[in-house]
Amino acid sequence: MYETIEYEVINNVCTILLNRPDSLNAFTATMNKDIKNAIKQAEKDTNVRCIVLKGAGRGFCSGQDLSTVDESMNHGEVLNTLYGPMVKQITNCEKPIIAAVHGAAAGAGFSLALACDFRIMAEKSFFLNAFIHVGLIPDSGNLYFLKRIVGDAKALEISVLGERILPQEALALGLATKVVANEEFDREVALFAEKIANLPTKAITLMKRALRAADALSLEDYLTYEAEGQRIAGLTQDHREGVQAFVEKRKPIFVGQ
């Protein structure tokens, strides 16, 4: 069903594996569409409570496949028709998404990781805003996400200098959720995903919505929005379970409803 990725759901965790290892999982039009459709599929699947984006082979994703770039390419058109819809699908996704980064996350591959909710980095991995090296600007939402994490000054520095951001620096900048040893990478990612998948999923959804909404709202309107969110959360089974477990002094079992 997918050409460039592998899609798998195990124990409520959906793993989307970018599977073009020969080109360090560089983007092609098909991969843009495959990722978009896979996120859509995972969103619809009620069994899925957490999504992991991962790269096969030596790295996460090296960005646009430059072998497909020629003079006839309309870069704006490519973004509007391929990358934009993919990024929107990811940011509109109501389920938590983890980017599991080993090796390179460069160019649009960095953007892809930034569009996710969490970034777990292997010790031997790096982010690279490579666009400057080919005379382009960071795209696929890159600066939109980056400035919100590191601020305008640092976002510009990262983009203009185009240097590798190693895991420890990424951690300090808030770009990485955690850094794990290379040999522990798969296991750590799986553990983290499992942990997220067992949390009250609806509450995570409502937090993601609230954070997004906050960008566009006054405090007054945000407080109304927040009250709506808490009303919805207050109706969930997981909320009742959490309170019940607290009263009974036991560990809650959340089902994501």
Place this chain on the structure above:
Amino acid sequence: MDFEFIITSKQEAIGIVELNRPKQYNALNRKMVREIVEAFEQFERDEEVRVIVLQGRGNAFSAGADIDEMAFDDTIKLELLNQFADWDKIALMKKPIIGAVQGYVFGGGFELALSCDMLIAAEGTEFCFPEVNLGVMPGAGGTQRLTKLVGRTKALEWIWTANRITANAALQHGVINQIVQKEILIEETMKIATQISNQPPLAIRLIKESVNKAVDYSLYEGMQFERKNFYVLFSSEDQKEGMQAFVEKRKPQFKGR
């Protein structure tokens, strides 16, 4: 009364009409429109009902007209059929109609929404007039009602391009009153409907009539019309009660007489 394509119910003083062809995204066929009008008319006559709420079951409010039904129509058949006479009746309703919309609000569905007095939309709702893509144009008030709401500039853009209009854009341009998170669309709509149903019904009714006149009348005529309605309310028991309660610093009990 039994309806085929809609469901009606009452909650306290609120009459609810629910489009019920969820598998067809509540596509409107002629019988369905007639049923909606009949349901509205019943609620108009029902003394217990003070406010009408219109909503769509499923993921979409309504994705438009049933194309199969009209694909082979010709001019004379349409003239003789005079199907839009039913639509005209919606505008004659004197009780407030509040629409709760979600998902797709397209074509005839958008026109139906525009026939409501207030609209509450779930996050992610999309509005669109796709008629032009089929070689036709809106026929149930789309070019007229939208233009009166948002002005000529935006109306032409939206109806010519058939671009999708986001809930945020619809809010900005005054097409809808409010955006709420999707899980509580009905709850929030009922809250507003209840608030209005607790207001003095005659005043609510004459306010609707006067505000609607402002759309068509000159300012001078509109002012005269408003004045007459203002005077009319002084024949009502609710005016006496309202002003008496104000003086006595208590809550008024409105009867709609």
